[in-house]
Amino acid sequence: MATAAFTTPKLKPYPVIPLVQVGATSHLKPFVASEAIQKNLGFPGELVEDWQAKAIAKMGELLGKYRSLRVYMDACVHCGACSDKCHYFLGTEDPKNMPVARQDLMRQVYRRYFTFAGKHFPSLVGAKDLTREVLDDWYSYYHQCSECRRCSVFCPYGIDTAEVTMAAREIMDSIGMGQKYANEIIGKVHRIGNNLGIPGPALEDTLEGLEEDTKDETGLDVRFPLDVKGAEVLLITPSADFFSEPHVDSLIGYAKVFHAAGVSWTLSSMASEAGNFGMFIGNYEQLRKIALRIREAALELGVKRIVVGECGHAWRVAYSFWNTLVGIGAGGKDPFAIELQNQLDHRYKQPMHICEFTHDLIVRGALRFDKEKNDNRIITFHDSCNVARASRMGDLPGGQFTIPRDIIKAVANNFHDMAPGTIHESTFCCGGGGGLLTDDLLELRVKGALPRMEALKNVVDEHGVNFMATICAICKAQFSKVLPQYGFDMSMVGGVHQLVSKAIRLGDK
Numbered sequence: 001m002a003t004a005a006f007t008t009p010k011l012k013p014y015p016v017i018p019l020v021q022v023g024a025t026s027h028l029k030p031f032v033a034s035e036a037i038q039k040n041l042g043f044p045g046e047l048v049e050d051w052q053a054k055a056i057a058k059m060g061e062l063l064g065k066y067r068s069l070r071v072y073m074d075a076c077v078h079c080g081a082c083s084d085k086c087h088y089f090l091g092t093e094d095p096k097n098m099p100v101a102r103q104d105l106m107r108q109v110y111r112r113y114f115t116f117a118g119k120h121f122p123s124l125v126g127a128k129d130l131t132r133e134v135l136d137d138w139y140s141y142y143h144q145c146s147e148c149r150r151c152s153v154f155c156p157y158g159i160d161t162a163e164v165t166m167a168a169r170e171i172m173d174s175i176g177m178g179q180k181y182a183n184e185i186i187g188k189v190h191r192i193g194n195n196l197g198i199p200g201p202a203l204e205d206t207l208e209g210l211e212e213d214t215k216d217e218t219g220l221d222v223r224f225p226l227d228v229k230g231a232e233v234l235l236i237t238p239s240a241d242f243f244s245e246p247h248v249d250s251l252i253g254y255a256k257v258f259h260a261a262g263v264s265w266t267l268s269s270m271a272s273e274a275g276n277f278g279m280f281i282g283n284y285e286q287l288r289k290i291a292l293r294i295r296e297a298a299l300e301l302g303v304k305r306i307v308v309g310e311c312g313h314a315w316r317v318a319y320s321f322w323n324t325l326v327g328i329g330a331g332g333k334d335p336f337a338i339e340l341q342n343q344l345d346h347r348y349k350q351p352m353h354i355c356e357f358t359h360d361l362i363v364r365g366a367l368r369f370d371k372e373k374n375d376n377r378i379i380t381f382h383d384s385c386n387v388a389r390a391s392r393m394g395d396l397p398g399g400q401f402t403i404p405r406d407i408i409k410a411v412a413n414n415f416h417d418m419a420p421g422t423i424h425e426s427t428f429c430c431g432g433g434g435g436l437l438t439d440d441l442l443e444l445r446v447k448g449a450l451p452r453m454e455a456l457k458n459v460v461d462e463h464g465v466n467f468m469a470t471i472c473a474i475c476k477a478q479f480s481k482v483l484p485q486y487g488f489d490m491s492m493v494g495g496v497h498q499l500v501s502k503a504i505r506l507g508d509k
Ligand code: SF4
Pocket: 085, 086, 087, 088, 097, 098, 099, 102, 144, 145, 146, 147, 148, 149, 150, 151, 152, 161, 162, 165, 429
């Protein structure tokens, strides 16, 4: 398919390492954040006058703070093992989208200002001044990385390009060159409570509407409670679950699971967003500030458990960072973190993913399903990057891969995985993660989806797959947009709990 601006790549039977096209996507950059958006987050409103000195100082600060960043700058041996592992390189053919080249954009500046050889013999060691041209390259190519970590799986030194990208974005924010999409969303979370900017009363109306719809469908009073003090479970879910298709079908699925299990639960109008874009921009203060709303809501509502809905990066933040950020799980040491740890019921994992919650009930025989209700679907599963490569589920290694698949197999009869090398820890990004789900980067999103679309096409051709389940709000939104570009139906993507919702038997004891 061709749009006005670009042509969608052709699907091949398997990913082919492309011939490079220098500068193929140098024109792609997201809109720069306005002064108001930047100032909202405490960043300079526009590129500061002494931006070069400030950027180098910030880089020095990050190198001191994050030992890993310095190791990544020093350790690369340019072996090339990562060079063909990035979906954006495979889809755009731009050599600066090879992970090693992306890192080198920062590494050359690091060498110039932070190494002896680079300070004295820059041309011998590939060191470069941080010029305006280099800064523009940073803005462009560090916004062509979805922080998916696929390249790090293949690096013999475990160098994580995602962390380099986060550091670059943090440096750019600190000198007034922030990205509009991510920073605007963070501002909305602080102001209103969620990424979509849905105020409390609108959320209440929506949930009432969902109760009516579910009553029409099932004949039962399945509740979608909001701000209920004393509920057992606080569900933190992406705000897309409240309004967007197909996300809302998974929210209905969660509600049916809680109903069937007889567990009291609530949503929170204060913490009506699981997503945390603070991670995408690499900013600890924003990451923590966003996460603190959840602690505040949990303390106010007096809940015993915190469960996270289908959102990839939110689960990474919850699983990996909530403990030390805010004390959900064993971690934070401030009085509120300790209060929350005393309040939560530690017979359960804190936090717990909704898939772990449902899977546990299935294993214990507490849920019943009419699997044939999903017989119109031949299903595959897309592992979302942040769940696959930056978190875990359950008690066994690889639980983040088996648990969602086990749920699908418990609620549906037809399941086929995509090819090895494109799933589990080698999964390909949807193309829209890491704060890139914005229409100003549509060309990048379409091209970056190529490897996933190729793997999908194979199972469509071989097994007649007509549904791709996933547990990430960004993946769902991204695929809804790009599937038609590759000749697929946009309704082919949906959530795991969308499938649960269809098959779950309610009203049984
Ligand atoms: S983290 Fe993902 S998007 Fe970024 S360079 Fe590596 S493979 Fe590409």
